[in-house]
Structures are given as C-alpha cells and as structure tokens.
Amino acid sequence: HGLQVAIKRVARDTVLHWDELPDGTCVPREIVLMKMVGFGCHRIIQLLDWFELPDSFVLVLERPEQSRDLLRVLVEQEFLSEEAARRLFWQVLEAVWHCTACGVLHRDIKPENLLVNPETGELKLIDFGCGTFLQERAYTEFAGTRSYCPPEWIGLRCYHGDGATIWSLGVLLFEMVCGFLPFESEREIVLRQLIFPQEISPECQHLIQWCLSKHPMDRPVLEQIFYHPWVLGGHF
Numbered sequence: 001h002g003l004q005v006a007i008k009r010v011a012r013d014t015v016l017h018w019d020e021l022p023d024g025t026c027v028p029r030e031i032v033l034m035k036m037v038g039f040g041c042h043r044i045i046q047l048l049d050w051f052e053l054p055d056s057f058v059l060v061l062e063r064p065e066q067s068r069d070l071l072r073v074l075v076e077q078e079f080l081s082e083e084a085a086r087r088l089f090w091q092v093l094e095a096v097w098h099c100t101a102c103g104v105l106h107r108d109i110k111p112e113n114l115l116v117n118p119e120t121g122e123l124k125l126i127d128f129g130c131g132t133f134l135q136e137r138a139y140t141e142f143a144g145t146r147s148y149c150p151p152e153w154i155g156l157r158c159y160h161g162d163g164a165t166i167w168s169l170g171v172l173l174f175e176m177v178c179g180f181l182p183f184e185s186e187r188e189i190v191l192r193q194l195i196f197p198q199e200i201s202p203e204c205q206h207l208i209q210w211c212l213s214k215h216p217m218d219r220p221v222l223e224q225i226f227y228h229p230w231v232l233g234g235h236f
Contacts, residue, residue, distance in 0.1 A: 004063040004065060005048060005060050005061060005062065005063050006060075006061040006062070006063040007058060007059070007060060007061070008058070008059040008061060009056050009057070009058055009059075010028055010030065010056055010057045010058075010059065010129070011055060011056045012055050012056055012057070013055075015028040015029075015057075016029075017029040017132070019032040020032075021035070027050070027052075027057065028057055029131070029132065030059070030128045030129050030131065031047065031050055031057065031059065033104050033128045033131045033132075033133075034047035034059075034128050035047065036102045036103060036104050037098060037099055037102045037104050037128075040098065041094065041095065041098035042122075042124075043091050043092075043094045043095035043098065043123060043124055043125060044095050044098060044099070044124060044125050045061055045062050045064075045115065045124045045125065045126040046061065046062040047059060047060070047061060047062075048060045048061060048062055061126075062124075064115060064117055064122070064124060065117070066117050066118060066119055067115040067116060067117045067118075067122075067124070068115065068116065068118070069111060069112050069113070069114060069115055069116070069126075070088070070111035070112070070114040070115075070116050070123075070176075071110075071111035071112045073111075073116055073118070074111055074175065074176070074179060078179045079176065079177055079178055079179030080176050080177060082177055082200070082201060082204055082230075082233075084121075085173065085176040085177050085204075086230070086231065086233060087121055088114070088116065088121070088123050088176065089169075089172075089173055089176065089231065090231060091122070091123040092109065092114065092123065092125065092169070092172065093169075093222065093225060093226060093231070095123075095124075095125040096109070096125075096165060096169070096222065097222060097226075099125075099134075100134065100162075100165075100222065103133060103134045104128070104131055104132075104133065104134060105131060105132050105133070105134045105161040105165065106125065106128060106130070106131050106165070107130040107131055107132065107143050107144045107161075107164070107165075108127060108129070108130040108131070108143070108144040108145055108148075109125070109148070109165065109168045109169065109172060110145055110148055110168070110171075110172060111172070111175060111176075112127075113125060113126050113127045114126070130143040130144045131143075134161055135161065138158040138159060138160050139158060139159055139160070139161065139164075140157065140158045142159075144168070146186075147171070147181050147183065147184070147189075148167070148168045148171050148172075149164070149167075149186075149189065150163060150164045150167035150168075150189075150216065151167075151189050151190045151214050152164075152215075152216055154186045154189055154190050155190060159216070160216060162221065162222070163216030163217075163219055164216075165222075166211050166216075166219045166220060166221070166222070166225070167211060167212060167216075167219065169211050169225065170182075170207075170208050170209075170210075170211025170212040170219075171183075171212070173204075173207065173208050173211065174194070174208050174212070177200055177204060177208075178196065178197055178200065182194055182208075182212065190214070194208065194209055194212060196208075201230070203228075203229050203230035203233070204230050206228075206230070207225070207228050207230045207231070210228075211225070
C-alpha cells in the first residue's frame, strides 16, 4: 500500500499485565487498551495490526508522516508560544476525553508520547504501555513517569485516575510554555510552590496552578479545563 507504519516490539518478559480480547486470546494489556480507543478519535495513534512471536508481541502502528515527538520540538524551540501551546493542548484534551469515554486511563501523558506534525499542527497520543482500565476506586500501583506523578501518590501511595490525569496535564502545560519541568524531585512535587517566568499570561498561570493543586479535590475536572478562559482563548 505504501502506507508508512511504525513497529513496536513488546518482549514477553516485560509484560506486567495480560488481558483477554473478546475472542479469548490472551495478550498484553496495551493491545486491549489500544483496541478500546481505536475508533472515533484521530488524536490517538491507531493500532493497525499485531502478531505474536515466541518471545514477543509485535504491534503495527499508524505512523503519521513528518511527525516528531513534542519533546524534540521543545528541545529545539526551548518553549512554545501560548498560542502554539493552546492549539496542541486542546488536542491533548480531546485525546484524554476520548480515552476516558472508552474506559481507558493512559497514565503517561508527557511530551515524548505526543506526536506532532510540524506542517499541520496535528497531534496524536501514543504509547499505552503504562495504561490501564479506568476505575472508580483508587489505584495503588504507580505506572508512568516519576516527574509527572501527583503528590497524593508520594504521600499516600494511592491516587484516583482523573486526579492524576489532571495533574499530569498541568505538568505538561507548564513544560510547554516554560520549557522546563515544574518539579525536579518528589520533595518538590509535595512542597514546592510554582514559580513562573515573567511572560506567562495570568490566565495560563491560573489554569496550570489549578491543575497542579496539591489536593486532588481542588483540581478541575476535564470539562472545566475545556471551558477555561485560557483554553477557550483560541476557540471563540
């Protein structure tokens, strides 16, 4: 077909969670999650096919042309203008909304897992390797990237999916507009107050601070972020 694809190999002995597909086949959870989110949202990378080898599973993934991950973009540009950040952040919100609607918790939203097409500004969420099923009760195992983990995990060793997701969105947005991480250590995640560079607008600062409220009950829910004045700034 001449279709560009990406190949991801998942070694059997690295798989932490196995689940069944509707036909009863036992596969790594990542495959099940990708099938769950696979339709109805072009902000999420598509699993085109997969097959099993004796020592591993091979995932055949959609590979958008010219795309590179947001981390590389940030390394080159240092940080994004609020306009550029808003356009990308809106697409991340759409991806997260879709995951939630499909009963999937990604757990590793960060620049490395966001593919951006520099020509069109289109964004796609990738890598469900840390993901799990959305549940009401608290999670008691952490999966993802340490610098994005919420303070309740450090203090209580448990977290709720929505609260942890909103926290990671706050970290992401801070990193997009400032060019560096808001917290460097677990101690800072729990104790440090945010310090913004001069040029970040008050609306943007407000949204980041709200998402990074130390207590999960003080954070917004996804709908509130969609309707936040800073996010709506480009969507009137």
